[in-house]
Amino acid sequence: MLKITNLKKTFNPGTVNAKTALNGLNLTLEDGDFVTVIGGNGAGKSTMLNAIAGVWKPDCGKVEIDGVDVTNMPEYKRAALLGRVFQDPMKGTAPDMEIAENLAIAARRGTKRKLIWGIKKAEREEYKKLLATLELGLENRLSSKVGLLSGGQRQAVTLLMATLRRPKLLLLDEHTAALDPKTAAKVLEITDKIVTENKLTTIMITHNMHDAIAHGNRLIMMHEGRVIIDVSGEEKKKLTIAELLGLFEKASGSEFASDKALLSK
Amino acid sequence: MAFLNALPGAVAEGLIWGLMAIGVYISYKILDIADLTVDGSICTGGCVCAVLIANGVPVWLSVIAAFIAGALTGVLTGLFHTALGIPSILAGILTQLILYSVNLSILGGKSLVTINYRDSNLLLHMSDNIGAIIAAGLIITATIIMLWLFFYTEVGLTLKSTGDNPDMSCAQGVNVKLNKVIGLAISNGIVALSGAMLAQYKGSANINDGRGAIVIGLAAIFIGLSVSMKIKPNFVVSLIGVIGGGIVYYIIYNFVILLGLKTDYLKMLSAIIVALFLAIPYLKGKYFTKQKPENMVGASDGKGTAGGEAGA
Numbered sequence: 001m002l003k004i005t006n007l008k009k010t011f012n013p014g015t016v017n018a019k020t021a022l023n024g025l026n027l028t029l030e031d032g033d034f035v036t037v038i039g040g041n042g043a044g045k046s047t048m049l050n051a052i053a054g055v056w057k058p059d060c061g062k063v064e065i066d067g068v069d070v071t072n073m074p075e076y077k078r079a080a081l082l083g084r085v086f087q088d089p090m091k092g093t094a095p096d097m098e099i100a101e102n103l104a105i106a107a108r109r110g111t112k113r114k115l116i117w118g119i120k121k122a123e124r125e126e127y128k129k130l131l132a133t134l135e136l137g138l139e140n141r142l143s144s145k146v147g148l149l150s151g152g153q154r155q156a157v158t159l160l161m162a163t164l165r166r167p168k169l170l171l172l173d174e175h176t177a178a179l180d181p182k183t184a185a186k187v188l189e190i191t192d193k194i195v196t197e198n199k200l201t202t203i204m205i206t207h208n209m210h211d212a213i214a215h216g217n218r219l220i221m222m223h224e225g226r227v228i229i230d231v232s233g234e235e236k237k238k239l240t241i242a243e244l245l246g247l248f249e250k251a252s253g254s255e256f257a258s259d260k261a262l263l264s265k
Numbered sequence: 266m267a268f269l270n271a272l273p274g275a276v277a278e279g280l281i282w283g284l285m286a287i288g289v290y291i292s293y294k295i296l297d298i299a300d301l302t303v304d305g306s307i308c309t310g311g312c313v314c315a316v317l318i319a320n321g322v323p324v325w326l327s328v329i330a331a332f333i334a335g336a337l338t339g340v341l342t343g344l345f346h347t348a349l350g351i352p353s354i355l356a357g358i359l360t361q362l363i364l365y366s367v368n369l370s371i372l373g374g375k376s377l378v379t380i381n382y383r384d385s386n387l388l389l390h391m392s393d394n395i396g397a398i399i400a401a402g403l404i405i406t407a408t409i410i411m412l413w414l415f416f417y418t419e420v421g422l423t424l425k426s427t428g429d430n431p432d433m434s435c436a437q438g439v440n441v442k443l444n445k446v447i448g449l450a451i452s453n454g455i456v457a458l459s460g461a462m463l464a465q466y467k468g469s470a471n472i473n474d475g476r477g478a479i480v481i482g483l484a485a486i487f488i489g490l491s492v493s494m495k496i497k498p499n500f501v502v503s504l505i506g507v508i509g510g511g512i513v514y515y516i517i518y519n520f521v522i523l524l525g526l527k528t529d530y531l532k533m534l535s536a537i538i539v540a541l542f543l544a545i546p547y548l549k550g551k552y553f554t555k556q557k558p559e560n561m562v563g564a565s566d567g568k569g570t571a572g573g574e575a576g577a
Binding site for chain 1: 415417421425426429432433434437441
């Protein structure tokens with residue numbers, strides 16, 4: 001489904017601020033994989049997702065999605081293959097537009113947009129049903145402006161938008177990090193439900209080791225722009241945080257250096 | 266009495282400038298771009314229309330040509346901004362400067378071209394203010410209906426989202442750059458249309474027409490929205506409000522002239538009105554709000570600041 005080959009990216013090359021964010025990254029995802037990604041600050045997690053989404057061009061290497069080489073495809077075209085939820089709840093929805101309008105724009109991702117009515121009547125009914133599955137009471141607020149929703153509600157709507165049209169690959173960039181613990185748990189629960197029901201191939205970055213172990217069928221840890229740990233199946237299910245930290249020290253030769261990750265056990 | 270006599274003229278001119286303000290509304294409010302092209306494109310619309318009519322081209326064809334010319338000026342600014350990466354304000358200023366030369370050459374090197382209004386069957390002219398009000402009213406109604414329909418189409422919705430949240434739009438497969446160019450084209454097309462009406466109304470096109478138009482447009486928007494947002498904050502009501510804002514602006518304008526203020530000061534007055542409207546929400550927020558506890562992320566403050574850490 002996804003194949004990343006020898007991907008490299010350096011920000012501000014040739015200056016004192018040069019930072020190698022991806023350093024020969026290789027990663028292959030099978031159809032239906034739900035991968036959680038952890039790693040310290042600056043390990044290259046978000047950079048990897050941005051490379052897949054096409055926010056900028058990598059210095060070298062290749063990204064293939066479902067057998068198509070997308071390395072040089074512009075971001076808005078690649079969006080046809082991807083569903084994305086960002087860390088910032090403000091980033092995934094248009095605040096001055098109605099919930100229904102946001103959903104309608106997402107429902108047409110990857111299609112040629114025409115000069116025909118932007119939301120059909122039947123769609124509103126469908127959106128109502130989908131919003132009801134979130135259990136956040138949004139099903140009767142189709143014409144509310146998204147800007148009036150809370151951060152958690154906005155992330156849930158963004159999740160819906162990302163998956164309304166089945167993406168080849170769902171990219172979740174610490175999408176619960178900006179939420180309070182209770183809301184974060186709810187959004188994670190919705191995430192799990194949507195991903196399993198639709199059997200979506202998913203990459204979820206998290207700073208929470210516990211979440212990384214509890215969700216998905218595969219876990220990778222990144223360090224200095226590369227994947228250093230990759231566990232899946234039974235091995236992953238039995239993993240504990242202590243073991244994970246041990247693995248990290250062995251693989252990287254250093255101590256795990258993210259307070260955020262350690263604090264959130 | 267003098268004021269009442271001036272009223273129909275003020276309303277007619279206010280309608281024309283209100284239409285221009287709708288053009289500005291599209292760039293400033295919908296696309297979130299302060300587009301300074303309009304100072305030039307309103308003049309381009311007037312020049313194209315006046316020169317064509319003076320050369321015997323049918324009036325309606327001249328008006329359409331003015332719209333298209335205006336749309337092209339918007340495309341130019343859009344390309345400066347999206348294809349060449351020039352900040353939008355600067356892109357508008359560059360086009361504005363280019364248009365000064367272009368407009369001069371359209372006028373054949375002269376600074377003024379007059380239309381013989383008796384022979385040319387104009388849509389509107391200041392010799393008949395009531396007729397001008399009706400004609401302008403019809404054109405504005407048609408424009409609002411078309412915009413209303415357009416902004417509810419699949420394309421129109423993505424134009425709104427482009428201004429509202431470019432990140433979200435891009436992630437949903439919207440070509441943000443193309444949309445900005447399209448939006449600026451529509452905006453400046455409408456501005457040029459109002460320029461074409463203004464030239465007919467006055468019976469002439471002058472190379473200096475439109476200087477400071479952006480400020481008048483913003484003033485009309487602020488005056489109009491301050492009322493219409495309280496009635497019903499939807500698209501059509503907002504546009505009608507903007508038209509109303511244009512009329513109010515011109516009534517005040519005429520009133521001030523009658524009070525004996527030198528017309529030299531009017532542009533300054535417009536600028537002060539706009540500065541006040543821009544400053545009031547800021548000052549209000551700074552000095553007149555009570556402190557309230559910080560809400561959790563995602564409180565209803567409308568637009569979010571995209572604070573993603575690149576390369577984290």
